[in-house]
Amino acid sequence: MGQTASTDKARPVSMKDVRIQDDFWNYYIDLVRDVVVPYQWEAINDRVEGAERSGAVSNFKIAAGLAEGEFYGFVFQDTDVAKWLEAVAYLLVSKRDAALEQVADEMIDIIGKAQQPNGYLNTYFTIKEPEGKWTNLTECHELYTAGHMIEAGVAYYKATGKRKLLDIVSRAADNIAEVFGDGPGQIAGYDGHQEIELALVKLYEATGERRYLELSRYFIDKRGQQPSFFVEEAERRGWTTHWRKNKIHIDHAYFQAHQPVREQEAAAGHAVRVVYMLAGMADVARETGDETLLEACRRLWDNIANKQMYVTGGIGSMAQGEAFSFDYDLPNDTIYSETCAAIGLIFFAHRMLQLEPNSRYADVMERALYNTVLGGMSRDGRHFFYVNPLEVTPGVCEGRNKNFNHVKPVRQEWFGCACCPPNIARLLASLGEYVYSVKGDTVYAHLYIGGEAELAVGGAKLRLKQEAGVPWEGKARFEVSLAQPSSFALALRVPDWAAGAEVLVNGAAYPIDGRVRDGYAVIDREWADGDVAELALEMPVMRVRSHPLVKGNASKVALQRGPLVYCVEEADNGPQLQQLMLPLDAKLEVGFDAELAGGLKLITAEALRLELPQWGSQLYRTDSGASLKPAVATFIPYYAWANRGKGEMAVWVKERV
Amino acid sequence: MGQTASTDKARPVSMKDVRIQDDFWNYYIDLVRDVVVPYQWEAINDRVEGAERSGAVSNFKIAAGLAEGEFYGFVFQDTDVAKWLEAVAYLLVSKRDAALEQVADEMIDIIGKAQQPNGYLNTYFTIKEPEGKWTNLTECHELYTAGHMIEAGVAYYKATGKRKLLDIVSRAADNIAEVFGDGPGQIAGYDGHQEIELALVKLYEATGERRYLELSRYFIDKRGQQPSFFVEEAERRGWTTHWRKNKIHIDHAYFQAHQPVREQEAAAGHAVRVVYMLAGMADVARETGDETLLEACRRLWDNIANKQMYVTGGIGSMAQGEAFSFDYDLPNDTIYSETCAAIGLIFFAHRMLQLEPNSRYADVMERALYNTVLGGMSRDGRHFFYVNPLEVTPGVCEGRNKNFNHVKPVRQEWFGCACCPPNIARLLASLGEYVYSVKGDTVYAHLYIGGEAELAVGGAKLRLKQEAGVPWEGKARFEVSLAQPSSFALALRVPDWAAGAEVLVNGAAYPIDGRVRDGYAVIDREWADGDVAELALEMPVMRVRSHPLVKGNASKVALQRGPLVYCVEEADNGPQLQQLMLPLDAKLEVGFDAELAGGLKLITAEALRLELPQWGSQLYRTDSGASLKPAVATFIPYYAWANRGKGEMAVWVKERV
Structure with a gap:
């Protein structure tokens, strides 16, 4: 498989350099800061009356030896703390908040104390089943959980410059690197729930340690190979299961382990796992130049976007396995369309945009964001949908429990399996990262969300101020601030919903016929300080x-x-x-x-x-x-x-x- | 509650007195005789290659001490033998068959040997769980199983005059009467699956022993009373369950035990149980004149026919619990519509027709018969639907297993839970019984199925020869043979599907305006030998x-x-x-x-x-x-x-x- 340097790939303009100031989005981002994140802190500390118990923070205290008690919650309960910390980190990027940072620092101290001397970090196995470590990757989310903590560590480091959590997760990753691999005494396997793959690439980027990238690639390459790792570890374990039943049943497609990832033709199985996996594959393809991996990403993208996606950007048409079903099977009422899956699709789309800027990725990203993700949360920031139906009859949801017990006609307070609310929080808190990319001498504007961005393109540093009317009006205005005139291209996405598009530069028509490339209207010129580009999109x-x-x-x-x-x-x-x-x-x-x-x-x-x-x-x-x-x-x-x-x-x- | 003598009720003309000779139905009735019943005998003897193992006959042999082995199958596996015997009995009514009768007699001998000295008869509890007798009525179908054997005993006695199985089931019923009741040491309860109620009324009719009627009424009256019998017996048993899970969960509505039967407003829970219960309630109402019971039957009939029935006469819209869901909830694809439930609805309708001849009952009976029951069996008599969908996409049934695993796009060979095939057999083999009723001086023709009937009405004995074009033509012709002229009424149903109806008597128009009573065109006159009534129904x-x-x-x-x-x-x-x-x-x-x-x-x-x-x-x-x-x-x-x-x-x- 060919590997080339990745110099020709786009890079997102970091959220650090993008300050959102937008009539539509300010409310939601403020909501995440003022309500969602504080509320979730209360929830994971078991202080929300009427909500399901979480146990997430207390598990860490127990593992750290700071409290007595039993482990509570799912085997992956730690990830609620990790996703909360990651969201906090993103909030701190756009606005320092000493009090919030102190709460996070204290949590990080506890996490540090919960880490084992060899780097192992997982409260479930530390407290409840120490002898079971690394024996049931199929079901127990050990690497998934580690991956979320790694994402938090990287985010917190990038936000605050503080290395403590980064060092913790680096040690955890080093431990994983010792445990997993094809060497003697190592486990030649991978996790049932993908996440570690994309997290390790983030860790590689933050630390420069290429071994993390290699480890990510190892997990991706290993997945779906024969003989089945899941069967091997089940045999070693005596076919026990973490769940209720007596004997494990392994549906390899549920875990996207039915084939090597490069051979998979259609998205199958648990939808969140599919898109987390694809995000990791796109990361590795980007960083290693692996064309076969990129080709697999494109193929599965096409399958999802052209055959298995709801018009709201939701994915996963089947409650059984929270899964994709088959091409064109998109029931509106028994649907799954988990909020987390739409978020994962955004992660995947965002990475594909860096690999090959093309509006088809941004169109889906925008579709999932404005419809499923936003719909997943109430205006008060305290109620959430896990499942996002396209058709609801409350009496049917309640009266025909077997087919509909996953579909709720109103948003719920907090879930025992609370993956979606903190996922919304971390996405919205980092929304700035999704607006622009730079590739060579081109700045791509993927989303029309107002604010200011600092960026470097074609040798120039510039400030780009966007004012946007989306989603209500098809208008966006870009004002350039830069020290001296500079040549670069501003590529403005022409969304799939635009019935027509016109561009003005400094008030004069700028014909875009023949200048739309991969779905972006490219304004390639010499820009001077104060230049303004305006985009008018027909929005019937x-x-x-x-x-x-x-x-x-x-x-x-x-x-x-x-x-x-x-x-x-x-x-x-x-x-x-x-x-x-x-x-x-x-x-x-x-x-x-x-x-x-x-x-x-x-x-x-x-x-x-x-x-x-x-x-x-x-x-x-x-x-x-x-x-x-x-x-x-x-x-x-x-x-x-x-x-x-x-x-x-x-x-x-x-x-x- | 008011009780009056039941002299004013209609009686069906017994199948013994009705010989079907019909272009449409002959095929199916011959099929039952030539294929279905022989095939089912092979199936319950585990001699059909590729079909699921039954164990039904071998269980009896083991219980009888004639063979070694383990019990196999469901706790109610005996009913497959009972329903087969009942179908055989009906076949013998219309055509003696010494070889078939010998096979049945031998089976009955085995059953006799499997019966315990105290009358107890159930191979599951005899072989597998002797200490568990009568401890889990909620789940273990003990009275249901007894009920089917009682039906077989009555049918076989009426068909052949042989008392052996009748005596066996009478002893079994006497044993039940000792075990159940409000007296000291008795169980004050009832079965989770209704069937014993209607069976005991048949036994009462066959033997004249009123205690069986009283016992039937006891079970009906007891059902749904507080405190819950199911809870009481669960407590006595330590809340064990017959099935996989550790602790029993009792959904009283599933068993129609959420309210006393007279207070139930809507059909709820397992559909077959509902209609078997209602058939028993109608029986007891008829035999005791209990108006409150009749009122409950009418109310639940209306609920089913007007709010919870498919256009095919199928009932049960929900796979979960094989159950009714709620008013107007009739999904065509995730439907249940079990064949047995449609048959049970026919049983119920047939009994309501005797209580109060009204075409609305016969219309539903005909609808369920010609559509769901007939559709439940293949033309070869060897393949059956358990579930009868109104909309099928094979790829969806196969691809979305959780919601659709009950829906099969093609008829199956034989089921582990083989309730439906023998139920079709016994219904079709006894179809003659459903054609006519006599009430006072009126003969009601409910179904247009050709053949000859011997009947007594208004003091006269007569032979009625029907020729019918249904379902292809809206025509029926009735020729009367009788010794001397006699006054009586012939009431011909005007089906709900008839766009218009005309009657000729001896070739001359017989205006029916003002003569249609409860949906029947009543020809009330003095009939002479050879008189002919013709009905022409518009069938657009x-x-x-x-x-x-x-x-x-x-x-x-x-x-x-x-x-x-x-x-x-x-x-x-x-x-x-x-x-x-x-x-x-x-x-x-x-x-x-x-x-x-x-x-x-x-x-x-x-x-x-x-x-x-x-x-x-x-x-x-x-x-x-x-x-x-x-x-x-x-x-x-x-x-x-x-x-x-x-x-x-x-x-x-x-x-x-």
């Missing part, structure tokens, strides 16, 4: 249709405006949303609701409602007419659903063709 | 629509002609049936297919197919038009589906309003 209400093989969406339509997918809710449209129908020529008007979810643009449609007059008590009738009566349908952005109590909701609405 | 193709609250059927239509519900199959219409659409004014033509399932009438429709031209690889498009192209859709009777390999199927088709 669009009727979205699904591929004909998506059975459940046949003759249905969804509305989208800009990056926002819309939905109908019972609160606006009454119950029985299945009776709504949108004619092909329905007039669609954009309005404004100042109250809902902090104010938003809604869409009203001249719709129809199916009428079956004077029905009576019969269940079936052979003598009834069916007719359509005019009805106004109100659509709100999907992210704002479920903020007005329990009710029906649907993204896909019948279309009268 | 009908477009059926669902109650507006049935979410999944909104803007969908099903086709029905006569009692037959139709469906579209991939074999005729290609895949992607979701793209088919039927315009309101679609021309529907009835044709004939001589090959499929022994010949049937099909329907072709000038339909439309949704087209999304030049789609390409994208999953979602905002620039696509949607249009409709003319397409011929072919509908076949639902009962004949899945006879041409694995493919998509749908009963409900989109309607273009």
